[in-house]
Amino acid sequence: MSIEIEHVNKRFGHFVAVDNVSLSLPAGQLTALLGPSGSGKTTLLRIIAGLEHADSGRIRFHGEDATDVHVSRRGVGFVFQHYALFKHMTVFDNVAYGLTVKPRRLRPGKAEIRRRVMELLELVQLDWTAHRLPSQLSGGQRQRIALARALAVEPKVLLLDEPFGALDAQVRAELRRWLRRLHDDIHLTTVFVTHDQEEALEVSDRIVVMNQGRVEQEGTPEAVYDHPVNPFVFSFLGQVNLFHARVQDGQARIGDLALPMAAPDHQPEGDGLAYVRPHDIEILAEDDGQGALAAVIQGITVVGPTARLELKVAGGKDLIHAELPKTQLAPLGLSPGMKTWVRPVNSRVFVGHRNQNPPVAEPALHPRD
Amino acid sequence: MQLWTIRPRALRVKGVLPGFGLTMGTTLLFISLVVLLPLSALLIQAASLSPGEFWRIISSERAVATYKLTLSSALIASIFNVFFGLLLAWILTRYQFPGRSLLDAIVDLPFALPTAVAGLSLAFLFTSHGWIGQYLEPMGIQVAYTQLGIIAAMAFTSAPFVIRSVQPVLEDMEPELEEAAAILGASPWQIFQGIILPTIMPALLAGFSLALARSLGEFGAIIFIAGNMPFETEITALLIMIRLEEYNYAGAAAIASVVLAAALVMLLIINLLQGRIYRARSDS
Numbered sequence: 001m002s003i004e005i006e007h008v009n010k011r012f013g014h015f016v017a018v019d020n021v022s023l024s025l026p027a028g029q030l031t032a033l034l035g036p037s038g039s040g041k042t043t044l045l046r047i048i049a050g051l052e053h054a055d056s057g058r059i060r061f062h063g064e065d066a067t068d069v070h071v072s073r074r075g076v077g078f079v080f081q082h083y084a085l086f087k088h089m090t091v092f093d094n095v096a097y098g099l100t101v102k103p104r105r106l107r108p109g110k111a112e113i114r115r116r117v118m119e120l121l122e123l124v125q126l127d128w129t130a131h132r133l134p135s136q137l138s139g140g141q142r143q144r145i146a147l148a149r150a151l152a153v154e155p156k157v158l159l160l161d162e163p164f165g166a167l168d169a170q171v172r173a174e175l176r177r178w179l180r181r182l183h184d185d186i187h188l189t190t191v192f193v194t195h196d197q198e199e200a201l202e203v204s205d206r207i208v209v210m211n212q213g214r215v216e217q218e219g220t221p222e223a224v225y226d227h228p229v230n231p232f233v234f235s236f237l238g239q240v241n242l243f244h245a246r247v248q249d250g251q252a253r254i255g256d257l258a259l260p261m262a263a264p265d266h267q268p269e270g271d272g273l274a275y276v277r278p279h280d281i282e283i284l285a286e287d288d289g290q291g292a293l294a295a296v297i298q299g300i301t302v303v304g305p306t307a308r309l310e311l312k313v314a315g316g317k318d319l320i321h322a323e324l325p326k327t328q329l330a331p332l333g334l335s336p337g338m339k340t341w342v343r344p345v346n347s348r349v350f351v352g353h354r355n356q357n358p359p360v361a362e363p364a365l366h367p368r369d
Numbered sequence: 370m371q372l373w374t375i376r377p378r379a380l381r382v383k384g385v386l387p388g389f390g391l392t393m394g395t396t397l398l399f400i401s402l403v404v405l406l407p408l409s410a411l412l413i414q415a416a417s418l419s420p421g422e423f424w425r426i427i428s429s430e431r432a433v434a435t436y437k438l439t440l441s442s443a444l445i446a447s448i449f450n451v452f453f454g455l456l457l458a459w460i461l462t463r464y465q466f467p468g469r470s471l472l473d474a475i476v477d478l479p480f481a482l483p484t485a486v487a488g489l490s491l492a493f494l495f496t497s498h499g500w501i502g503q504y505l506e507p508m509g510i511q512v513a514y515t516q517l518g519i520i521a522a523m524a525f526t527s528a529p530f531v532i533r534s535v536q537p538v539l540e541d542m543e544p545e546l547e548e549a550a551a552i553l554g555a556s557p558w559q560i561f562q563g564i565i566l567p568t569i570m571p572a573l574l575a576g577f578s579l580a581l582a583r584s585l586g587e588f589g590a591i592i593f594i595a596g597n598m599p600f601e602t603e604i605t606a607l608l609i610m611i612r613l614e615e616y617n618y619a620g621a622a623a624i625a626s627v628v629l630a631a632a633l634v635m636l637l638i639i640n641l642l643q644g645r646i647y648r649a650r651s652d653s
């Protein structure tokens with residue numbers, strides 16, 4: 001069931017939490033609401049669920065107006081960041097809750113409830129915990145129970161608010177892959193909130209990037225990552241290096257160095273900032289005469305298969321960051337203190353940002369929170 | 370019930386903080402001085418009676434009438450306070466309204482007021498010419514000098530217990546729990562009785578038992594509003610007082626030991642109940 005969000009606004013006092021958001025979330029897809037902390041993701045999700053009332057705007061499920069439908073009748077499933085399991089009930093009773101509170105004429109029989117609950121517990125691979133209390137489960141298990149509980153009432157849409165936010169890195173990575181597989185099985189229209197761009201890129205069919213209550217960009221993970229529409233999206237989706245650049249006659253330059261550009265069409269002319277991802281910087285041991293910036297290696301860190309280099313470009317203030325496969329270190333003979341040449345092989349220039357503070361002064365290593 | 374996951378609590382005594390011996394020793398000394406010593410004095414007094422005499426005193430018709438009156442009044446007052454206290458705690462935690470902090474402060478008044486003052490004010494309110502009494506009397510409801518008056522005095526002096534036990538638990542409840550239940554289709558009433566009530570149950574029981582204990586022991590507030598008629602409106606504490614005034618110390622002690630035993634048994638039962646609830650949801 002598709003979700004249409006039309007011109008939704010929400011203020012808390014004078015603070016604008018959601019600022020005229022319009023979105024259309026296609027049926028059966030897994031959409032990520034991605035943005036830094038405080039960007040209004042949770043508020044928007046809660047408005048979709050009916051937990052929060054928009055000041056203006058409409059919410060439609062499959063074309064049907066749900067704006068004024070009470071939360072208990074909206075037919076959504078909701079998973080909270082901190083599980084919100086009922087502590088005094090067993091896992092079984094938690095999952096059964098949505099069925100047991102149905103009015104008598106709609107309530108399935110005891111045996112049927114039992115069958116459905118066990119089926120869901122098997123789906124989340126936790127049927128052996130049925131008689132335990134939530135406090136006897138790990139964080140990852142609790143969140144899977146919370147998901148099973150949400151699915152028990154056969155919701156039309158599933159909403160998850162930072163479902164893996166409280167879990168440690170490994171469980172998190174495991175669970176999000178599991179969520180993706182689960183979604184491929186049940187194909188429920190799903191919206192999940194995250195501030196982790198890696199999570200959004202890995203799991204979702206669509207990404208909606210939010211900032212300060214507004215939608216900055218939406219699209220497939222690939223489109224959003226490869227063609228960010230503005231500096232915010234570019235720097236939020238991964239690490240970046242910033243260079244002062246100039247666009248003239250359809251060609252961007254850093255000093256004298258001509259830049260290949262990801263989207264050369266429609267590029268306005270003038271001064272701006274070139275955004276280059278660390279893995280889009282080529283390192284040359286020798287100047288090959290095709291244009292490159294001289295730089296000195298300040299440090300090399302090897303993280304698993306990847307080598308991360310910090311370099312200082314001649315005449316530049318900030319360090320730039322480059323990434324390459326570890327196996328290329330030896331052939332190039334790279335070591336700290338060495339003079340090398342760097343060449344951006346891919347970049348995006350945003351004109352008009354030169355005189356402002358760069359959106360990120362340092363390459364953003366962890367653009368989270 | 371998962372009995373095998375319950376770790377025995379006694380094993381946790383040895384913690385990271387030193388000083389167990391000192392703190393435990395001091396505590397035991399104080400308990401002995403403040404609680405055990407007076408109690409044993411009481412029992413020794415009572416023991417000066419022969420078993421036959423003891424039994425005759427505590428089972429005398431007049432004494433039994435006071436037990437019944439005291440116990441039933443205390444139970445009714447405490448049950449009333451469970452509802453009233455929950456309501457007030459609910460209002461104080463869930464709503465913002467002008468005068469909220471004032472109301473919050475007034476809640477403790479029954480604790481701060483000398484109980485005699487409370488009894489006097491209640492008597493003024495409920496006598497046939499009192500502010501409330503003058504309207505109740507024509508309706509045939511007599512509060513002053515009846516069991517109703519006793520219940521009112523007990524309820525008044527023990528009201529803060531339930532409110533103050535429940536309030537912090539209500540404040541700490543995650544709103545997400547109620548939201549989760551609402552999304553799953555639960556009605557407000559289903560949320561209240563299925564989610565909120567079980568969460569505050571231990572606190573409610575604690576408040577109930579404290580209120581009950583206080584009501585059983587209340588004296589000052591009651592004698593002003595109860596008629597203090599033997600067999601009718603005489604509470605056990607008053608009978609003890611009367612025996613004391615007759616210099617019948619052994620008789621007073623005998624009746625007092627019944628009150629003591631009853632209070633102990635009741636607190637024990639409630640503690641067991643609470644323990645069962647807490648254990649059923651051992652927080653990790």
Ligand SMILES: Nc1ncnc2c1ncn2[C@@H]1O[C@H](COP(=O)(O)OP(=O)(O)O)[C@@H](O)[C@H]1O
Pocket residue numbers: 012015016017035036037038039040041042043044
């Ligand atoms: N109930 C509320 N009252 C006041 N301010 C709120 C409330 N809920 C959220 N906000 C504010 O709205 C902004 C957006 O919040 P939220 O939607 O939770 O952001 P996100 O989920 O993206 O981190 C935050 O600055 C937050 O402080």
Ligand SMILES: [Mg+2]
Pocket residue numbers: 038041042043162193
């Ligand atoms: Mg949030």
